[in-house]
Amino acid sequence: MSVRPWRDIARRPSRQIMVGNVAVGGDAPVTVQTMTNTVTADAKATIDQIRRCEEAGADIIRVSCPDEASTAALREIVRAARVPIVADIHFHYKRALEAADAGAACLRINPGNIGSAERVREVVNAAKANGCAIRIGVNAGSLERDLLEKYGEPCPEALVESALDHIRLLEDHDFREYKVAVKASDVVLAVAAYQQLAEAVDCPLHLGITEAGGLRGGTVKSAIGIGSLLWFGIGDTIRVSLSAEPEEEVRVGYEILKSLGIRNRGVRVVSCPSCARQGFDVIRTVQTLEDRLAHIRTPMSLSVLGCVVNGPGEARETDIGITGGGNGKHMVFLSGVTDHHVRDEEMVDHIVRLVEAKAAEIEAATARDPVEVAAE
Known part of the structure; x- marks a missing residue:
């Protein structure tokens, strides 16, 4: 960076x-x-x-x-x-x-x-x-x-x-x-x-x-x-x-x-206001994700974008990203890179599992020797 x-x-x-x-x-x-x-x-x-x-x-x-x-x-x-x-x-x-x-x-x-x-x-x-x-x-x-x-x-x-x-x-x-x-x-x-x-x-x-x-x-x-x-x-x-x-x-x-980037706690959500291009209901999805991820304390970022206009660009800057695609099939980004696709009906549960897994991974890394982690 x-x-x-x-x-x-x-x-x-x-x-x-x-x-x-x-x-x-x-x-x-x-x-x-x-x-x-x-x-x-x-x-x-x-x-x-x-x-x-x-x-x-x-x-x-x-x-x-x-x-x-x-x-x-x-x-x-x-x-x-x-x-x-x-x-x-x-x-x-x-x-x-x-x-x-x-x-x-x-x-x-x-x-x-x-x-x-x-x-x-x-x-x-x-x-x-x-x-x-x-x-x-x-x-x-x-x-x-x-x-x-x-x-x-x-x-x-x-x-x-x-x-x-x-x-x-x-x-x-x-x-x-x-x-x-x-x-x-x-x-x-x-x-x-x-x-x-x-x-x-x-x-x-x-x-x-x-x-x-x-x-x-x-x-x-x-x-x-x-x-x-x-x-x-x-x-x-x-x-x-x-x-x-x-x-x-x-x-x-x-x-x-x-x-302001002064202090981070929990999931920082980057999401679009939604428009006619959205591949899924962005507003309701963000509301649900914020509620279901309120228990996460580990600082991390999640982008939720309805279409490919800004979705990939925002996803490049976040730990996990979801970008709306066609036919109810959406792109999932991990560490800024396209990783796989997920369908509408599985999307929210899938994102919650990814965030929880990422939080556990970050917590495990910070619990290890800082010198060892920095060298990776």
Whole structure:
């Protein structure tokens, strides 16, 4: 494969922090986060949802801790989770203290919102004592009143000033294990704020377009906003905020990362929009294949093209490809080369078996001596 320098994304240098056992920032992979929507006090329901998010590939999961019952359940939740848990705290500093003691890997809290300097000191001390990181979460919808009066409306400068004010409160107590988000539901506002913040600080940045909307609209807004920033090299961890189940947020997050070649998980499907030339029902076939291949975690590519106009060319760039042919007989490509044909009625099952076999082959190869594999 030839070198393609135009594919390289020059990532913004940032210092690295740890969220539990997951590195964020520096040269660590961009992580994918989500947030539960169960009542946190219901530990079983919350753990069940966390498990589904873990299966989808979540690296870090946030849970809301609005009351004492939630932080009481947090210890059991943290113990059961396979990934680090972030406790979402807003105004009550005691919830932060309880969450830190319960094993949260990170506290999502804005230090300026919890009251006196003494309370900030207590939260910082609890974070230090328990090895917690802190995520400062500035949101255009909840900017401080003095900043709204100063700027007249939410704007990039107001979001960045808010973030810097919160950062100062932490650094005044010699605490630097933090990451920052400056979210807005307005894509252009959020992107501009992140760009300004990226130039002002060296900490990891958590990306998101907040209150983005439902599965379709929210995916589009998040892909534009988060994708633009990642392409600029900005961003160390992401959350796609959707009015949808949290595991869907994780899947969309990985699709954004895959589209930029930043991180791969599972099958990347290349498919055509279909037209009158299609040799099979492309739309329904892709839908079925995406559902049946959702369990595959191994990074690989699959092209599903309805005809020979672009099919062979796309198949040359993917691990497995299917291109529509005549009389219900279609070409199957393996590693970019035409290998055999398959008929309509067998096609989906056949492709699923090929993908599963390829995934097993890749996994077996990566489990062997890397030097031996590289020499082949």
